[in-house]
Amino acid sequence: MTDPLHGKAALVTGGSRGIGAAIAQRLAADGADVAITYARSPEAAQQVLAAIKAKGVRGEGIAADAADAAAMTALVPRVVERLGRLDILVNNAGIFFTGPLEQASDDEFRRMIDVNVRAVFLAGRGAARVMGPGGRIINVGSIAGERAPFPGLGLYSMSKFAVAGLTQAWARDLAPKQITVNCIQPGPIATDMNPADGPFADAQRQMVPLGRLGKPTEIAAIVAMLARPEASFITGATLNVDGGMLA
Ligand code: NAD
Numbered sequence: 571m572t573d574p575l576h577g578k579a580a581l582v583t584g585g586s587r588g589i590g591a592a593i594a595q596r597l598a599a600d601g602a603d604v605a606i607t608y609a610r611s612p613e614a615a616q617q618v619l620a621a622i623k624a625k626g627v628r629g630e631g632i633a634a635d636a637a638d639a640a641a642m643t644a645l646v647p648r649v650v651e652r653l654g655r656l657d658i659l660v661n662n663a664g665i666f667f668t669g670p671l672e673q674a675s676d677d678e679f680r681r682m683i684d685v686n687v688r689a690v691f692l693a694g695r696g697a698a699r700v701m702g703p704g705g706r707i708i709n710v711g712s713i714a715g716e717r718a719p720f721p722g723l724g725l726y727s728m729s730k731f732a733v734a735g736l737t738q739a740w741a742r743d744l745a746p747k748q749i750t751v752n753c754i755q756p757g758p759i760a761t762d763m764n765p766a767d768g769p770f771a772d773a774q775r776q777m778v779p780l781g782r783l784g785k786p787t788e789i790a791a792i793v794a795m796l797a798r799p800e801a802s803f804i805t806g807a808t809l810n811v812d813g814g815m816l817a
Pocket residue numbers: 583584585586587588589590607608609610634635636637662663664665666685710711712713755756757758759760761762763764
């Protein structure tokens with residue numbers, strides 16, 4: 571099947587780099603028009619948009635800080651204004667940090683909730699208001715939304731458990747509209763957030779049965795699969811894409 575997403579419009583939050591950039595380019599390669607958000611890196615976003623447009627589809631970049639509730643509330647209407655519709659929402663933008671519980675600050679707690687949870691809620695609510703039958707909401711969680719495999723993960727794990735919870739609840743809420751909602755839970759993936767030569771990389775390789783970090787394109791491929799019309803009977807699922815780490 572060529573161009574399985576032809577005629578669809580997608581929104582990928584945090585699409586200027588890492589997993590989000592790979593997802594945005596993959597959805598474009600499958601024929602969707604794609605809007606991406608970015609917070610601080612218009613140049614990186616422009617590069618991703620050029621790659622999207624090179625696939626022969628429309629690409630739109632929208633500056634929207636995921637920590638800004640007003641920007642996230644306005645986001646889906648802005649996408650509909652620019653692309654005419656919204657069929658696929660990928661909640662990808664996220665932050666990661668670890669630290670001992672005793673030193674975790676109130677500000678860190680708030681920031682983790684604002685970016686990793688509230689932004690997902692606001693974009694998801696916006697999408698639910700405009701998506702028609704066949705709509706897809708795909709949340710990028712983490713294996714830390716199922717287990718806390720090493721110390722210091724409290725705030726991040728909390729946020730990704732919340733993403734998994736929203737996914738299950740929304741799958742029920744939106745089923746009557748024939749909109750599916752699923753959560754992809756990556757294991758360690760080589761990105762700026764988790765560099766392949768970073769301080770934790772070797773320890774992670776040892777925790778992954780396949781013996782390596784994943785690639786952003788390996789997450790993007792599963793997002794693309796869930797976005798296709800033929801994935802219409804998968805909803806409320808969490809898919810671990812983790813090289814077997816949680817097996
Ligand atoms: P990354 O840091 O390379 O990219 C994160 C993206 O989110 C960037 O595009 C960034 O601009 C965006 N972002 C962050 N804060 C933002 C804000 N306030 N407003 C708007 N955009 C913002 O990270 P990544 O590895 O590509 O992570 C993407 C998603 O995958 C995240 O939700 C992350 O939690 C999840 N994840 C990553 C890994 C991993 O090992 N890399 C593992 C599990 C889950």
